[in-house]
Amino acid sequence: MASTTIPISLTVLLLLLLLLGRQSSAARESFACDPKDAATRNLGFCRVSLAIPDRVRDLLGRLTLQEKVKLLVNNAAAVPRLGIKGYEWWSEALHGVSNVGPGTKFGGDFPGATSFPQVITTAASFNASLWEAIGRVVSDEARAMYNGGVAGLTYWSPNVNIFRDPRWGRGQETPGEDPVVVGTYAASYVRGLQGNDGNRLKVAACCKHFTAYDLDNWNGVDRFHFNAKVSKQDIEDTFDVPFRMCVKEGKVASVMCSYNQVNGVPTCADPNLLKKTVRGEWRLDGYIVSDCDSVGVFYDSQHYTSTPEEAAADAIKAGLDLDCGPFLAVHSEEAVKSGLLTEADVNSALVNTLTVQMRLGMFDGEPSAQPYGNLGPRDVCTPAHQDLAYEAAKQGIVLLKNHGPILPLSVRRFRTIAVIGPNSNVTVPMIGNYAGVACGYTSPLQGIGKYTRTIHQPGCADVACVRDQMFGAAIDAARGADATVLFMGLNQSIEAETRDRTDLLLPGRQQELVSKVAAAARGPTILVLMSGGPIDVSFTNNDPHIAGILWAGYPGQAGGAAIADIVFGFSNPGGKLPITWYPQEYISNLPMTAMDMRSSPSKSYPGRTYRFYKGPVVYPFGHGLTYTKFVHSIASAPTLVQVPLHGHRKSQNASVSGKAIRVTHAKCSRLSLGVHVDVKNVGSREGSHTLLVFSNPPAGHWAPHKQLVAFEKVHVAAGATQRLRINIHVCKYLSVVDKSGIRRIPLGQHSLHIGDVRHSVSLQAATLGVIKS
Template sequence: MMKSKTTISKFLKTKGYTFLILSLLLVIVSCGFSQSTKQFEFRDENLSFNKRAESLISQMTLREKISQMRFDAPAITRLGVPEYNWWNECLHGVARAGEATVFPQAIGMGATWNPSLILEMGNAVSDEARAKHHKFVDEGKRGIGQGLTFWTPNINIFRDPRWGRGQETYGEDPFLTSRIGVNYINGLQGDDDKYLKVVATAKHFAVHSGPEKSRHQDNYHTTDKDLYETYLPAFEAAVTEANVYSIMCAYNRYSDVPCCGSNLLLSKILREDWGFGGYVVSDCWAINDFWQPDNHGVVETPEEAGAMAVNNGTDLNCGNVFDPSLEDAVLKELIDEAKIDLALIRLFTARFKLGMFDAPEHVKWAKIPYDVVASDKHYALSERVSKESMVLLKNDDNILPLSKDLKSIAVIGPNADLVQSLLGNYHGTPRNFITPLKGIKEKLPNAKINYALGSDIASGWPTLKPIPSKVLRTAKSAGLKGEYFSETNFKGNPVFTQVDSIISFIWTPKRPIKDLKSDNFSVRWTGELVPEEDGIYRIGLKSSSYGKLYVNDSLYFEYHADYEPLTKYFDTSLEKGTSYKIKIEYENTLSDPQAHLLWAKLNEDLLPPAIEAAKQSDVVVLCLGLSPEIEGEEMPVKLDGFDKGDRTQLTLPAVQIELMKKIKALGKPTVLVLMNGSALAINWAADNIPAILEAWYPGEFGGKAIADVLFGDYNPSGRLPVTFYKSVNDLPDFKNYNMENRTYKYFKEEPLFAFGHGLSYTDFEYTDLIIKQEVKLNDSISISVKIKNTGKVAGDEVVQIYLTHKNRLYQPIRSLVGFQRVHLKPKETRSFDYRIGPKQYAFINQNGEEVLEPGEVEISVGGKQPSTSYKNGSVTNVLSTQVILIN
């Protein structure tokens, strides 16, 4: 026995090693041959996308599969699968990926009431998306914001004006939201029979519209009627009409179950009822909420959370719960690997449908040249969308349009020259920043323009501006010394050193370092700050990626901006003439590099300069409103009237109201321009300011569009996509998701400005309404009416059709069932024809069922809702008639 063992041992030490090595080589060669065969199969462009996805996934290990279910999916080199980051945004233009055309914020898109225009806008945005993506890939860049899967549009219903993210939606009405949303999705995804242009993602599914600060804990309940009448129609249209390829599930729970783990929402409604065939992505880190006890806490471990999400239909995780937790979940038999395979098939089918594994010459979208980005054509379109979004709320005595012969004009207010209020949130980086001040200066080059800030946006929120070079010093000159490094972490020696007079940089489309091959670089600025006045100052650093700010060698703050530029600040007392050492360390890893050293002196009296500017002027334009810096997504902001991105009051901030009253008391002709993302209770202004223009967050050409409207080069034609209420006291509790007394459909009181409201510089008259008095169920209701422009200037009218079910309980006061923009020359008359389909005139019962029954309905056709009147401005009438629905 001992001899035998010794013999075997000697064999293994000699020829046995050779045999073993040869055997291993044979296995490797065999695997390699098999592997290449399979790789060829999933790269075969003649196979279906689904078959190719199945073939690819069959070659993956469980570990590899799970790695592809996170938003930042790593490369699988052995299979030839490149890394891919699924996270991208294009809410109103390609966002956070460097230079792009910035269109008006989504709420402004809704205010156009022009779906065909938004289709055109979607085509332009996806052109830029494709061009940018292929340029990134050519440069070896596959990071966040550089892919073709966009988490847009936000088609939640803006049911409550307190919601800070309502600016991202198309308004409060499901039908208007559906029409705008379907067209934007169609523009984004393209019209090719084989390849998607980009993937659009309808979000946030479902029953999601604030509050922001408790979205990770909240559990919302609705009636079945409200669910199917209000919260689901836009999503259903996105799936069944636009074939949207991705859905993002929401943070909150619905009926006790987290939306990203809801069998009702993701399996029953989305896939079974509507036939959705794409993939579902979680909102970012939403699945963590499943197990975190301070949030939803419905399970105890990350493994259970991941399994719950995937088992119920979530395929992709914006977060890190799936990886590695799903591997443990499989081992613990919380989930079957077949469920993971199903999710992977959906995800890779999307990548195949985008042409990511095919020859670029075979994908027509890959041929879009880069010069479409920020092109003149897209600029003209952005400006047009901005103009069409402008809503003239009030125009007493036709004070507007203003004369271009004015000798002097005061432009006053915190939004008069604030760049951020052009952009809204989720925006790209434009080349143009045409503020109202700049737009008016360009419109009246020979007039004296008297500008003053007048007030901050809100008390405690000063307007930060770049720190001027006159108070920044290096050893020999004004400014700060900048050392520029071609890598992060300030590795090696600087590529070059220069004195920068101010620190306010946006490095798009070019980087600060010539021929830089990646997005990775770093800059260190050093010098001194020597203020010219004593006072308390707010000092801030706004930058992308990673930043640190030191004062007198002490680190005041550092932060990491994961995806978009972030502003961090501190308040401090500074003494005149005292030197304070400043050091900024900035490291960039993203495709939208920028850095800004900002400040503002606190507690300044901004009123006197504004009053003086008004006194010296013939007319005053007050630019007031809100800012995306204080209303938006889950913010740290806590101010009077604002709470973590939401609002607690609907009024303008008190400092702006004071400014408005002081200016009005001077007796000067005054026009109010509002820039904001949500409805405002501007009661005093509605009673005292003769002209009010709602401009929203109007995009990079917003100031030009505002000036064109104010001075009559464009006739305003936007309509409100939301109700303007008189007080927050008119509203139910913010967390109450039942629709009673919400939106124009159920609000029983008189609004300040009604949904659908908008004036013009001309008048429109409706005549000759023709509708059959009896219509059989399931037949369309045909409408014909004549519209005449009775005024002296051309303009767009928005024809609005509302339907009311008579003698039925629990139904809306009225519902929008049709609309159309119509352009009319002076004195021109046009016939307008429309058909209301059965789905539009059906009603939703208490069980959430769509019902078609005999009965009486009232149909109203006009330029506004029936039973609403306006004090002054353009005139438009509404015609109404009764229709009997019969079997």
């Protein structure tokens, strides 16, 4: 091959173009209070020495009504006379910095960001420290991009809705079906995003979509018109639990109200939900934002008010502080002039948004001189960040079946692997929705190919798999290989925002392809499923040719490498399902619009999630195998806990009704049940184990069949034992909710389930305010 010499002039031109490209994301100028601006730098709201409430008060006193209403929307207008630039509030960071919102752009010095597994996959790790670590990485990269002028500081993530119905297209964005898991994820991820620097925020997170939002577009019903009819009981013990934990434990800076109505009232216009609950009872220290165009939706689509001015007034007076959309900027001034709203109402909303901006340091002058001001392009897509994405993918993969056991495959024995299926060589589909531009990808084919020779055939043109023309080549590949790995499942064309599923089966002719390839394969067949929601793969139960099944969810940018490491045994799987996998018949007579969680046998209503459903499953919540074996034993645990009550003996007796104590009448602050559990690895491989602790309350109450009350991740070497202390907060986790929505602590025998181990503890009312154990 002849050498090529590039002329010097062309080299110089290329260098200039490179420099110009790198300048496309220049360092950000001051949002406000620029120290170089003599006219504004000494204004009261710019004085960092003053308390934030005083600075906010000073700024509000300088704004006109016309300027104020233009700050009520996501693309907040600039106030040039006060040296304040415009700001785009809408950025997303569900599992990595995303470009879904207009506040973030990739390019120049920031071509991509670390793309972690989709939330449902990361949730399968049941590892709260991992969730917080991911949040810290994401906020590092977000701050770096903000400093570079290509991102905001307010991120409308995470999604903490309950994955109530297996068909929900957005279920992939959530941490699953259990309120405690979802709430713990919310608090952990938010802490990672926001940091722990007192009143200062690294970035501002947002828990969404409040509340009872879990339907997008099903059977002619869409989220813009849906009225969720929800009992007080289900609101209190299911739908609101993650949001309460996010606000009270995670100290989140924002909550987003949803599109739907709840019991006839749009959530973004409901003062009982926003002002009374989120801000009043839970003490939100931050702002409440609408889902995008929600205010316009409840006026235009739901016809909740007669005029747009009434809609603007209802939203702001209900407690809404910021509108994702133009509606409040267009109609709020007229609402004030017509007497539907006061300027004080507008001020109250702006106090909450401006306070968050000041906690972010946006009014503190030069970004480079502030904490986190040193973060830049070198802090995005670092090797350490990408290693964490790879680790998260490994921890989230769930081993569903391992007959023989055939897994892990030996690299020495299985020298040729047939890699088959529509998800076998994908990249972008691995990161799910609400994702940005990944640093790079390792596809499943690349991952397997790192360890052994591959024969690749897609089998189907795409996941829809409507034709069988490619089946023959796939079958031939399986016949010629030592083992076959099938990569099947779903992608965003099947489940996504605005797209709920119509069934729980593999799409099109995927099942047929799996069965035919497995029957023809010369060696063992492993099925790897990519999906957010559950898939009915019951047909594999009676197929001896399918020896192993893995669920990879949407495993993120390093998904292919993580899957290969699990398949070949370089990593030991430890994930557990955060959702129940139902058979197809579960949904046959179950409308997505039916919101009741509890079963009703008289109405042939099966109930929802493992907490209330007792029928057949494909795989249960919490299922997940490993290449080793763990056994549990209880080292110590109380058999009796006395619940102390407030007040005198007379009022104490009144608090105990129907053999249950109202939580608000108990002294809850230090009422914890401590259990010491030994986890022993009796197998030959080291591995991580998820300890799940369930509780069965006494019979005769309004309780779930069982309820997860604690979980812990622990790594145990082969042959070793680790002792864990599990603290179960009695009022939070051993309480149940009655039909009136009142949380009570049932007295009597509670049964704790830790794997195959059972332990009973009796809760009794204490008259002397003591705990005995």
